[in-house]
Structure formats: structure tokens, C-alpha cells
Amino acid sequence: MLGEVEDEAISHGWIVVSETATPGLIARIDAAVQTAALEFGENPSGRRVTGLTLEPVGIETTAPEVKDRHWRRPLTELVAVLDRHGTGLLISVDEIHAIDRSELAEIAAVVQHLIREDLPIGLVMAGLPKAVEDLLNEGVSTFLRRAERYNLHRASTQEVADAFRETFADSEVPISDQHVQELAEATGGYPFLIQLVGYHVWSQSKRGDGCVTDESMQAGITRAHRRMGATVLQSAYKSLSDIDQSYLLAMAEDDGPSSTAAVAKRLGVSPVYGGQYRLRLLAAGVIEATGRGYVDFAVPTFREFLRNSPAYGVSLLPGGNDSAS
16 A cells, blocks of 8 residues: 555655665665755765666665764755655655654654645555554654554455456566465455565566466465564564463464354453453454454464464463463
């Protein structure tokens, strides 16, 4: 979805700075702004462009370290120039569950300042519903609390298959209908996993025979699932209480939807007490109801992620033993 927003901005002539919320986020945004400024106005000397692609603007730079300078000034100057050209700047940040809170607060403050000056700048971020909710509840920025929020639901297998078929055709990487179907099913319709599976299978195929094979497909899916676990799933799991983690571990013993009564029994608690955990996890978007008295994981590959966890099979409840006992 971030890609769609970025493409829309680019189609209107905007510059897009696309980033992931890993350490050094502001420094990378600053570097991108400095490089883009080379094309649109007066800039500090001593800076050399090592890679530049316009329409859209993809930027790589090498630059001397800038000390005692706040990045808001060059950003403001760039956006002011873009405004005079009838265009603007969009900052896109993915995986905000990993963002440094101080950097998030600073980015929000700077963007808010420019918006107040009626300058053409936009900020769009993406993350798990639970991660977004936690960020906003932490009070990092009242400006962000007023932002528009959109919850993305799962895409159908057919929608994902159609998207993969078109994407691979555009990138001139041949793929069979059977492989398209298998890729679509491997995503579970989850937006971020669609992105991961598509990228990693494409990457493995380009390095191999130049087309999607059984080997490149499986290698790509494995890499995508591993990345999903190391980022989204690990973060979502760690954000939960020990009791809620135990509920998920008990659910992971089932190959499909779990009976809430059976999960409560595994945890050694009453169905009423277990229902409290269930409600919290439903609200967090980690699980979903699949029928009366049944729940399942809302995020694909969560079951496999938990089964590979050292805590699998061991209750995290105080005084708990093997959750299967």
C-alpha cells in the first residue's frame, strides 16, 4: 500500500523519500533531502552525488558529516523550492514498530511545522495495527494522534495472484500460473507478506535462471517468512504480556482454528478467564474469530513462528508447566 501511495505522489510530480524505520532514519532522510536539493536550488558545497534517478527520485549520496545543523532548515528550503515549482515532498516510512521514539517525535514535529507554514509536505507510515496503536497511546506526538488511520484487510487469493502475475510480467521475469497461485497462497493475503514474498521470489529468480522455478520460489518464500518473523511477528509477540503470549503458544498447538475452550484448558484456566485473554488479542489484531467458540491467527505464519520459538510447549503463566499437560 505504501508503494501505491508513493506511485500516486510521483504521478503528481512529487519527490518521494521512501524509508524503513531502522536506526539512523533521520540521517538518511536528511541525506536524501540534501541530494534532492542539488537539483532544485542552492546547496552546500562539498557534496557529491553517487547515484541519482529522477521520476521517481531515488537517491544515494556521499557527503561530509554535517555538525551543529538541524535537518529542518534544509528540508524547509527544499520544500519551499518545490512549492514554487508546483510540486512537493512525501516522506514514507515502513515498519514503524521498530522506530526510535525520539526520532518519530522529531519527524512529526518538523512535518507539523512545515504543514503549519502551508508547505507541500506529506508523511505516510505503515505498521501493524497493534504497533500503531501503542505508538499513539504513548503520547509521542499529538500531531500523529490526529492523523488519518486506515486498517488494511487481507486481500483475496485471486487479487494477490492477479497482482503477482502483472508485476512479474512487468519485470520480465516469466512465471507459470501454478507458481502464481502458490505464491498468492503463501502470502495469506497479508499486505506486508505480499510485498516480501513478491520481492524475495523475484530476487531469487533473477539470480538464478531468470524465471520463477520451484527452487527459486521456495527459496524466496522461505526468506520472506524468515523476514516476517524477524520483524513483524517478533515485535508483535514481544509487545504482549506473558499471559497473552501463553494464549498464543497454546493456540499454536493446533494446525488450524483453535477452540477457545480447549485453549483455556491447556492453560489451566476457566473459559471465562481465558476469554479475557482472547478479547485482548482480538483487539490487538493478533487473532481473529473464525466461528462461535473458535479463533485463529490473524497474521500468516504466526503459528510457524511460535512453533519455532524456545517458549513453545512451555507455559509462561506463573507456576505453569507444559501447556499441553
